[in-house]
Structure formats: structure tokens, C-alpha cells
Amino acid sequence: MDALKxxxxxxxxxxxxxxxxxxxxxxxxxxxxGSFGHRNKITxxxxxxxxxxxxxxxxxxxxxxxxxRQGFTSTNSLDPxxxxxxxxxxxxxxxxxxxxxxxxxxxxxxxxxxxxxxxWDSALAQLSLQTQKDWVEWMRKEFLKDNRIRLNxxxxxxxxxxxxxxxxxxxxxxxxETSCVWxxxxxxxxxxxxxxxDYFSHLSRKALGIGDTIISTTAQFRESLLKxxxxxxxxxxxxxxxFSPRAVLDILLDSLIYHLNGRVLLDDSGRWKLEDKDKxxxxxxxxxxxxxxxxxxxxxxxFDREGTPTEESELFSEGKLKxxxxxxxxxxxxHQTSNGHAVGGASSIPTVGSHSLCLKGxxxxxxxxxxxxxxxxxxxxxxxxxxGQTDPVTGDFSGIAKGGEWWVDxxxxxxxxxxxxxxxVFECLGKNLLDLSLETQVVDSSGESPSAVIDGISVTTV
Amino acid sequence: MKQLADTLSLVLEKAPCWAEARFHRRQSQSLQVxxxxxxxxxxxxxxxxxxxxxxxxxxxxxxTSNLSSTSIEQALKRAFECARSLSQVKKATxxxxxxxxxxxGEFVLKGYEELQQMSLEEKMNxxxxxxxxxxxxxxxxxxxxxxxxxxxxxxxxxxxxxxKAISRLCRNEMRLSAIAASQGEMSEGQHTVGxxxxxxxxxxxxxxxxxxxxAAKLAVDLLSAPKIPGGLATLILSPAMVGLLSxxxxxxxxxxxxxxxxxxxQGKLGQRVASHxxxxxxxxxxxxxxxxxxxxxxxDEGVPTQNTMIIKNGILESYLHNRESAAAFGVSPTGNARxxxxxxxxxxxxxNTFVLPGNQTLQEIIESTEDGYLVDCPLxxxxxxxxxxxxxxxxxxxxxxxxxxxxxRGATISGQAFEVLSSVDAVSKEFLLDLGAGYCGKGxxxxxxxxxxxxxxxxMIGGVQE
Numbered sequence: 002m003d004a005l006k007x008x009x010x011x012x013x014x015x016x017x018x019x020x021x022x023x024x025x026x027x028x029x030x031x032x033x034x035g036s037f038g039h040r041n042k043i044t045x046x047x048x049x050x051x052x053x054x055x056x057x058x059x060x061x062x063x064x065x066x067x068x069x070r071q072g073f074t075s076t077n078s079l080d081p082x083x084x085x086x087x088x089x090x091x092x093x094x095x096x097x098x099x100x101x102x103x104x105x106x107x108x109x110x111x112x113x114x115x116x117x118x119x120x121w122d123s124a125l126a127q128l129s130l131q132t133q134k135d136w137v138e139w140m141r142k143e144f145l146k147d148n149r150i151r152l153n154x155x156x157x158x159x160x161x162x163x164x165x166x167x168x169x170x171x172x173x174x175x176x177x178e179t180s181c182v183w184x185x186x187x188x189x190x191x192x193x194x195x196x197x198x199d200y201f202s203h204l205s206r207k208a209l210g211i212g213d214t215i216i217s218t219t220a221q222f223r224e225s226l227l228k229x230x231x232x233x234x235x236x237x238x239x240x241x242x243x244f245s246p247r248a249v250l251d252i253l254l255d256s257l258i259y260h261l262n263g264r265v266l267l268d269d270s271g272r273w274k275l276e277d278k279d280k281x282x283x284x285x286x287x288x289x290x291x292x293x294x295x296x297x298x299x300x301x302x303x304f305d306r307e308g309t310p311t312e313e314s315e316l317f318s319e320g321k322l323k324x325x326x327x328x329x330x331x332x333x334x335x336h337q338t339s340n341g342h343a344v345g346g347a348s349s350i351p352t353v354g355s356h357s358l359c360l361k362g363x364x365x366x367x368x369x370x371x372x373x374x375x376x377x378x379x380x381x382x383x384x385x386x387x388x389g390q391t392d393p394v395t396g397d398f399s400g401i402a403k404g405g406e407w408w409v410d411x412x413x414x415x416x417x418x419x420x421x422x423x424x425x426v427f428e429c430l431g432k433n434l435l436d437l438s439l440e441t442q443v444v445d446s447s448g449e450s451p452s453a454v455i456d457g458i459s460v461t462t463v
Numbered sequence: 464m465k466q467l468a469d470t471l472s473l474v475l476e477k478a479p480c481w482a483e484a485r486f487h488r489r490q491s492q493s494l495q496v497x498x499x500x501x502x503x504x505x506x507x508x509x510x511x512x513x514x515x516x517x518x519x520x521x522x523x524x525x526x527t528s529n530l531s532s533t534s535i536e537q538a539l540k541r542a543f544e545c546a547r548s549l550s551q552v553k554k555a556t557x558x559x560x561x562x563x564x565x566x567x568g569e570f571v572l573k574g575y576e577e578l579q580q581m582s583l584e585e586k587m588n589x590x591x592x593x594x595x596x597x598x599x600x601x602x603x604x605x606x607x608x609x610x611x612x613x614x615x616x617x618x619x620x621x622x623x624x625x626x627k628a629i630s631r632l633c634r635n636e637m638r639l640s641a642i643a644a645s646q647g648e649m650s651e652g653q654h655t656v657g658x659x660x661x662x663x664x665x666x667x668x669x670x671x672x673x674x675x676x677x678a679a680k681l682a683v684d685l686l687s688a689p690k691i692p693g694g695l696a697t698l699i700l701s702p703a704m705v706g707l708l709s710x711x712x713x714x715x716x717x718x719x720x721x722x723x724x725x726x727x728x729q730g731k732l733g734q735r736v737a738s739h740x741x742x743x744x745x746x747x748x749x750x751x752x753x754x755x756x757x758x759x760x761x762x763d764e765g766v767p768t769q770n771t772m773i774i775k776n777g778i779l780e781s782y783l784h785n786r787e788s789a790a791a792f793g794v795s796p797t798g799n800a801r802x803x804x805x806x807x808x809x810x811x812x813x814x815n816t817f818v819l820p821g822n823q824t825l826q827e828i829i830e831s832t833e834d835g836y837l838v839d840c841p842l843x844x845x846x847x848x849x850x851x852x853x854x855x856x857x858x859x860x861x862x863x864x865x866x867x868x869x870x871x872r873g874a875t876i877s878g879q880a881f882e883v884l885s886s887v888d889a890v891s892k893e894f895l896l897d898l899g900a901g902y903c904g905k906g907x908x909x910x911x912x913x914x915x916x917x918x919x920x921x922x923m924i925g926g927v928q929e
Contacts, residue, residue, distance in 0.1 A: 043549070054525060077511065098501050239928040269606070390855030
């Protein structure tokens with residue numbers, strides 16, 4: 002942490018200057034979200050090394066309120082002259098923006114019971130470029146162990162960063178973190194056969210043990226790509242489909258979260274209302290929690306984009322709605338209290354979002370579910386990844402089942418191409434959800450979900 | 464800007480290798496009003512310099528937001544060190560960059576000053592009014608949103624082998640959407656436009672009133688529209704949908720970095736990949752359409768942009784190149800290297816991608832369609848290395864015996880790009896670049912445009928099965 006002392010001081014000074022200039026210019030209240038980041042990144046492309054880069058920079062976002070009107074400006078400069086201009090501009094924008102009674106900059110929030118999060122690892126912060134190169138080489142070699150693999154692009158980035166949230170009402174938070182993120186995108190080819198591309202990314206905040214994790218995650222990804230080389234045909238039908246954890250998160254939970262967004266609720270644009278709390282609204286198999294405190298996930302921290310202490314939120318318990326995702330804006334409009342779900346970076350106005358969703362698994366292993374899903378041995382589609390459109394308002398979705406697999410009588414047969422699926426999210430989360438697998442999976446170091454057996458899906462093939 | 468360009472030249476004189484310095488300042492402003500409430504009114508500035516070095520065939524990159532000579536020199540040193548370090552492990556080295564005509568001088572697209580002179584307050588007033596009017600168009604409209612974005616881009620690209628280009632342009636976008644609700648059903652309609660140029664460029668095809676009216680009408684009409692049956696079908700794609708097809712299904716597979724990774728277009732130069740009716744281009748500047756959303760005169764490697772003919776009368780003619788891939792293929796760069804911000808390295812990206820118009824009218828094409836669908840109002844899209852693509856459409860209309868008969872709810876269209884293009888049997892005279900509000904994602908965003916005529920083809924609809 003000592004290594005970022007100077008950067009912390011500069012960030013805090015710039016934040017204080019912005020608030021002071023904004024208040025001098027007529028702001029009633031002001032809030033600064035700032036960040037500093039240093040990253041070393043090595044990228045791979047076309048089976049080989051591509052580029053090494055080393056960068057660092059600041060970002061500062063200023064939000065001001067003046068007579069119930071809001072203005073926002075951001076800059077990546079620490080120059081005092083530029084900061085003054087940024088402050089004046091924010092106040093000017095607030096001056097001509099229509100009033101909105103729900104805008105607010107909050108006073109320092111009372112402390113809540115929170116865990117002791119440590120997102121900083123000195124070993125990672127001081128990592129040598131040589132070690133980073135070694136890690137990339139392990140990843141590259143492991144991935145290309147089979148000559149049918151095509152590496153389209155990949156990267157390994159080691160970074161250390163600071164986040165600042167300070168406002169004119171006494172809120173002052175600083176968090177520091179280190180991270181190592183690696184990712185790969187590629188496909189497999191054999192003679193004239195080329196598979197769909199696929200990708201994965203993984204986050205670690207500690208240097209210890211990273212090498213083994215890089216190798217195991219890369220090997221797992223390679224094998225999943227090679228599996229796609231065995232291809233065959235699906236059939237068009239309407240019925241049971243198995244969604245992978247990634248598909249559950251991308252298709253179903255993204256849309257569900259839209260309707261739990263406090264701002265959507267405030268605008269009366271969602272399916273549910275405050276008084277729906279504790280009502281059984283979706284399938285009773287669904288217990289969904291949003292947690293901000295898992296250090297192996299991308300979104301992790303003790304305070305949110307507005308400085309509100311984060312908390313673990315149970316969103317659904319056995320199908321019953323428990324809470325909405327609220328920031329200060331939506332909370333004020335709904336006469337509620339923020340539960341720490343303001344999200345966004347320093348250069349964007351806070352909005353509402355989730356941290357890391359965890360959907361609780363069911364009681365049966367996935368293999369059992371796959372077998373039970375195909376009692377007549379006609380075959381059933383397993384959707385790995387989804388490339389398509391989902392209308393969060395209606396819940397209708399339609400798209401391609403990427404890397405889809407065809408399972409017959411509980412056994413993998415082959416992967417399918419050019420297979421489209423369509424359905425409705427709320428039917429999938431309601432009467433059409435037949436079961437959830439016992440096993441859950443963390444997808445790309447973000448959400449966690451089991452696989453799901455869903456009925457009523459239209460599968461269309463050539 | 465000229466002074467800074469000279470400073471960059473002086474710093475690069477000290478480079479022990481091939482080097483490129485790119486200054487980029489972006490000022491962006493965004494307004495968003497929803498249901499009568501201002502959700503967003505913001506202004507952002509990001510400025511800095513990215514330095515790229517090529518050492519023994521390996522790339523190194525570093526950036527700084529500090530514009531002093533000392534800071535730029537330090538960034539140069541870091542970029543050099545990164546490249547030198549990588550050159551020790553890189554297997555295949557980058558060939559010498561091809562000699563090409565590099566841009567020198569000032570390159571300015573129209574509209575920058577004009578758009579800057581119009582105050583943000585004036586723009587806010589238009590946005591507030593447009594949102595209110597859209598919401599008031601039907602009692603079934605539950606919510607509406609109007610959003611406006613603009614970006615002012617100032618760039619300098621200097622390279623040790625001769626580029627010294629100063630460029631300036633502005634881009635803007637307007638988005639109107641409406642959500643209708645009735646008896647438990649909800650639906651959304653939207654209309655978007657994006658241009659490179661002044662404020663008025665946004666409204667050359669439709670006034671803001673018409674945009675709001677269309678978004679509201681579509682939302683209301685879709686409330687009672689049934690879901691579409693899935694399967695292979697004859698489709699007439701609107702210019703915006705043709706733009707999506709050109710960009711997603713073809714454009715990405717012919718980006719030379721993707722080709723080298725093994726995309727479906729690899730090894731297909733000179734081969735027939737589409738119907739003879741199809742000629743497909745990607746251009747930095749489209750004659751007759753100067754305000755296209757992806758316009759730029761010089762790319763981020765200092766290469767003047769060209770009109771690159773990708774497919775000519777159905778034959779694959781060219782890939783899209785930066786200087787590195789051009790060297791690998793032994794051709795000239797096409798001016799497709801683009802970086803989102805100063806701290807990003809330039810990647811091969813599209814600009815304005817389009818199919819050239821044909822000889823028939825849309826009416827003639829509809830009348831000669833026995834059974835099919837007219838597909839319009841694109842949502843997003845994605846493509847694969849295999850050429851398999853999907854894109855969403857909000858509005859799908861049934862055509863029976865040469866007449867439009869029925870509106871369906873939106874659906875996903877999918878197919879294999881070259882197969883779909885090979886099935887094209889009609890191309891309209893009407894032509895529009897209509898995707899200027901879109902952004903392309905490839906690690907970094909990029910502002911692009913795309914379009915074309917109406918074309919008739921065969922593709923899959925991801926609809927419902929009985």
C-alpha cells in the first residue's frame with residue numbers, strides 16, 4: 002500500500018480541490034469519484050505474443066447539485082486549472098438542467114456490519130515483468146498443447162489501483178486493490194471444420210498459486226473448445242433445453258435484474274412494485290443473492306459508487322421477492338434507504354446495478370438431470386453460450402445457442418451449429434423451470450449459477 | 464495542436480526504433496431524459512498521448528495524460544522497454560512496416576465548430592421536448608426516453624517514418640424510445656440516428672418529431688403483434704439490417720487480424736463468396752454521404768483512409784488492414800487502424816461498411832415476393848469466426864403474394880454469412896447508411912456506420928416452434 006501513497010495523496014487533493022471549486026461556484030453539494038490505476042499488460046494474438054504495455058492514469062468524476070438540479074463532469078487531468086474548469090462546467094450544467102427531486106448527495110452513512118476485506122497483495126503489486134512473462138508463457142503453452150487450437154487473442158494484466166469516493170457532506174472512502182486478470186479467446190479447427198469462437202476470463206487478487214490456476218483454467222478452456230470439433234445436427238422442436246450456468250446468467254438473470262432495478266421500479270417500467278415484496282413471483286426453486294464481498298469476483302468492495310456501505314442482498318428466497326436494488330436516487334423516490342447498489346466508474350454518473358449474483362443450486366447432479374430430461378431418447382439441447390437478443394421489458398429472447406451440445410439419454414453426442422433458441426425469460430423463471438443442478442459454477446469471475454432444465458423453449462435448426 | 468505535433472516529432476527523434484506518438488483529446492457530452500426526468504447531463508474530457516514502439520519485431524506501448532516533453536519521453540522509454548522485453552520471447556516477428564503514403568497536414572471533417580457553438584442548454588431543451596412529445600403520443604405509452612451524445616475528437620499522429628497528421632471531427636447520436644403497456648403486455652419501439660457532423664445532420668432523413676412518432680407507433684403496434692414462427696425464410700432486409708449483415712457477418716471475418724487467426728474468409732481471396740449482385744465496401748469517407756457515422760480521413764497509424772472494395776460482384780477482393788497485417792499479406796494498408804482512446808493501441812476496425820445499390824425499387828422487390836418477411840429496425844448483432852451471425856430486428860412484417868400483410872414481434876435473424884449473401888437475388892435502388900448510432904465492440908468500442916440498399920435473401924428466423 003505504501004507504493005501508492007503519493008498517488009493517494011494526489012487523488013485526495015484533486016478530489017478536495019474539485020469539491021471546493023464546485024462549492025465556490027455555487028453548488029449546494031458535490032461528490033467526487035476518483036480512481037488511479039497502474040497496469041502492465043501482455044497480449045497474445047494469432048498463436049503468439051503481440052504487445053506489452055505499461056500504463057497508469059487518473060480519472061475524476063464530479064457530480065454537483067444546485068437547487069435540485071444535477072451536473073456531472075469528468076477528466077483524467079490533475080492540473081489545477083483544468084480541475085477548476087471541470088468544476089465550473091459541472092455547476093453550469095446543473096444550472097440549465099431541469100430539476101429532479103430525487104437527485105441526492107448523501108451524508109456520511111452510518112457504518113454497517115461488514116467483513117474485513119483485503120483486496121491488496123504486496124507480492125502482486127511488486128510483481129516483476131519477468132514473472133508476468135512466465136505466466137503468459139505458461140498460459141500460451143498450455144492452450145496450444147493441441148495443434149488444433151487457434152488462439153485469436155489473449156491477455157494477462159496485472160494492476161494496482163485506488164478508488165476514492167468523497168463528498169461535501171463528510172463521506173470519505175478510499176479502497177486499494179491489486180488484481181491479475183487473464184483471458185483467452187479462440188476456436189478449434191480440424192481440416193475444413195472450424196468451431197465457433199469462445200472465451201473465458203479469470204481474476205485473482207493474490208500472486209500465490211496463480212501459476213497453477215492459470216494452467217488449470219486454460220486447460221479446461223482448451224478441452225471445451227476441442228469438444229466442439231465433434232459436430233452433428235440438432236432438430237427443431239419445442240420443449241426441454243438445458244441452460245449452462247453462463248446461459249442462465251446471460252439470458253435469465255440479466256433480465257431479472259432489470260426488473261429489480263430501483264430506478265426501473267421508480268419509473269414504473271418494470272413488472273413488480275414495492276408491495277410485491279414477500280410474494281411468490283417466480284419459481285420456488287429460485288433463491289438469488291447479490292453479494293459485494295467475494296474477493297475472487299470483479300465487483301467487490303465495502304462501499305458503492307455513492308459511498309454507501311455495501312451489503313449482501315437476498316433478492317429472491319424460494320421464489321419470493323425480498324428486496325430491490327437501490328441507490329440513493331431510487332431510494333429517495335421510493336421513500337426507502339439505499340442498500341448500496343450504486344454502480345459505475347469515475348467518469349460516469351452513478352446508476353443501479355448488482356455486484357455478484359449467486360443463484361442457489363438444486364438437489365440433483367447435472368448428469369442426472371440430463372438423463373431425466375430425455376426420457377424418450379430423442380435428444381435434448383444443452384446451451385453453453387448465447388449470442389442473441391433479450392428484451393428485458395417483455396422478457397422475450399431469441400438467439401443462437403453457441404457451442405450448443407446435443408445429449409441423448411444422458412450422454413453427450415456432439416456439438417451443434419446454426420441452432421436458434423427462443424423463449425420468454427419470465428416463463429423460464431416461472432412454470433417452465435423444471436430443475437436446477439446441484440453443481441454451481443462461477444462464470445468469468447463474476448456471477449455464480451447452477452445449470453437449469455427449462456421447458457417450452459423453441460429450438461430451430463436449418 | 465501544431466505546437467504539440469512539433470513536440471511529438473522532437474520526442475520521436477530520440478526514439479531508438481520505429482515509433483508512433485498519438486495525441487487524442489475527446490470531449491464528450493451526454494444528455495438523457497426519461498419520463499420527464501433528467502437522468503443524465505454530463506460532460507467529459509479525456510486527453511493524453513499513446514506511444515507505440517516496434518523493436519526487433521515486437522510491439523510495446525505506453526501512454527501518459529501529462530503533455531510535457533519529459534512525460535512523453537518517459538512514455539517513449541517505457542514503450543521501448545516493453546517492446547524490447549517482448550522481443551525476447553516473441554516467436555514470429557512483425558515484418559518491417561510497408562512503405563506507404565502517410566498523411567501529413569490537417570484533416571478536418573465538417574461540423575465541429577458549428578456543433579460546438581450550439582450550447583448544451585439548447586440541446587437539452589430539444590431532448591426534454593422530444594421525450595415529452597413521444598410520451599404524449601398515445602395513452603398506451605408508459606415510458607419514453609430521449610438520449611443525445613456528442614463527441615469532439617482532436618488527434619495528432621506522428622511516426623518516425625513520416626506521418627504527421629492533425630485531424631478533427633465530431634460525432635453525434637440521438638436515440639428515442641417508447642415503452643407501451645396494455646393488459647399485462649409490454650413492448651418497446653425505438654428510433655436512433657448517428658452522424659459525423661453538425662446538429663442538423665442528425666435530421667436529414669427524419670425530423671426529431673418523426674423519430675418520436677415512429678418509436679411510439681412501433682411500441683403500440685407491437686403490443687398486439689404475435690410471435691413469429693421460426694425457420695428458414697425469404698427475407699427482404701432493410702438498409703439498416705443490410706448494414707448489420709455487412710458489418711457483423713462479413714466485415715469482422717475480413718478484418719485481417721481475424722483472417723490470420725483463421726476466420727472463415729481465410730484463403731478465399733479471389734473466390735466467389737456472394738451473389739453477383741453483391742458489391743460490399745468499407746470506406747473512411749463515402750462520396751454522397753459525407754455525414755456517415757463512421758467517417759474519418761486518416762486512421763490512427765497516420766494512413767489516409769480509403770474506400771476498400773471487400774467484395775466486388777460476389778468475388779472476395781480484399782481484407783481490411785492495418786500496417787502490420789498489410790506487411791504480412793504484402794499489400795498496402797487500407798487505413799483501418801483505430802484506437803478508442805489515447806491509452807488504447809490501434810486495432811483493425813471498420814468505418815462505414817455498406818453494400819452498393821442495385822437496379823430494382825423496393826416496391827418491385829416486395830411485389831415479386833410470394834412468401835417472405837420485410838425485416839427492419841435492427842437491434843444488436845454478433846458474428847463468429849465461422850461466418851455464423853445473428854442480429855436482432857424489432858420489426859418483422861409478413862409478405863404474402865407481393866403484399867405486406869401482418870406485423871410480428873421482433874426476432875433474431877441468423878445464418879452463415881457467405882451462404883446468405885450467395886442467396887441474394889434482388890437489390891434495391893434505394894440506399895441508406897442507417898447504423899450511425901451503433902458502436903462496434905472488439906476489446907475497445909469504435910464508432911461505425913453501415914447500410915446499403917434493400918436486399919432479398921434467405922436466412923433463418925429464430926422464432927417459435929409449435
